[in-house]
Amino acid sequence: MGNKETKRFNVAVLGAAGGIGQPLSLLLATSPYVQRLHVYDVVPVVNGVGVDLSHINTPVQCKGFAGDLKDAEASAKTLREALAGSDVVVIPAGVPRKPGMTRADLFNVNAGIVAGLVEGIADACPKAMVCIISNPVNATVPIAAEVLKKKGCYDPKRLFGVSTLDVVRARKFIAEKAQIDPEDLDITVIGGHSGVTILPLLSQTSPKVELSDEEIEALTSRIQNAGTEVVEAKAGGGSATLSMAYAGYRFATSVMAALSGKSGIVECAYVPSDLTDLSFFASKVELGPEGAKSIVPFKDLSKFETEKLENEVKVELAKNIKQGVEFVANL
């Protein structure tokens, strides 16, 4: 991906000292698409993360910025310094799940964190591509949209919920079953990014993988609950960080490749959408220099997928979106 002639962009990672933030920043510090990498967090170690990254022998200029939870005004100023001039902002800030928690349980803490960070984006880099990793993505993306609307700089083409990890997992699990290279497998995952809202379209992989009804049911459930597999295996130590850093890097790379003028870049993402009667929906999205160039419609769902979509995905997503919108209305 990329070479010495590749166009490079200014990227900021918010929540960069965390389990996802650090490996994601490491990958971005090696990216041929990155000019400048600003890493921001509310813990002082992020300054050291910035220094550490700045010793990597790539042309990327890395710098850490530490906010201070005890001084909101100073934090807001530092955040805006970190964000100024950013083309792409990736947000993995917030608390992760512990065993027994759903992503929705994170709402109370993460909603406010995301709203505050997006306010900073509206002030400092309103044209940036905003990629949200913080959970519950189904609700934090509507929160970001509402904050940007309030600030008068909402562009639905520039706002993305990062659902790439669902595709990464689907690819891996199906390819293992089909004994092919995961990179050779194309799969669409629609809906949202939590439990039943994650709907992998197993009926339409490319190449086609023949699966029995039982296998489809088991694989769908595994993809939907793969995050919980990691949460339980980490036994209180957090949720997916390394696979998420990989997925976040993959998505940010596609956004930057499209920004640089490359065509035909398609990724699944949870975005403002008119594919269904919901205002946000994950589907394939064609990326371009202005962000989401077009939302790729899904079609020919199997009976199993149609039932899941109507009875589970849409019902749960509608609640999550409403919760996000109401949160900002009540701020």
Ligand code: NAI
């Ligand atoms: P972590 O706790 O290791 O790191 C979070 C970082 O955010 C910490 O360094 C913390 O200091 C920082 N932070 C907290 N408040 C902040 C603020 N106001 N401004 C800037 N930074 C702030 O958590 P981890 O494992 O990195 O997860 C981060 C988020 O990503 C969680 O919400 C988690 O649920 C979500 N996640 C999303 C996935 C997805 O597929 N979209 C997959 C896995 C996790």
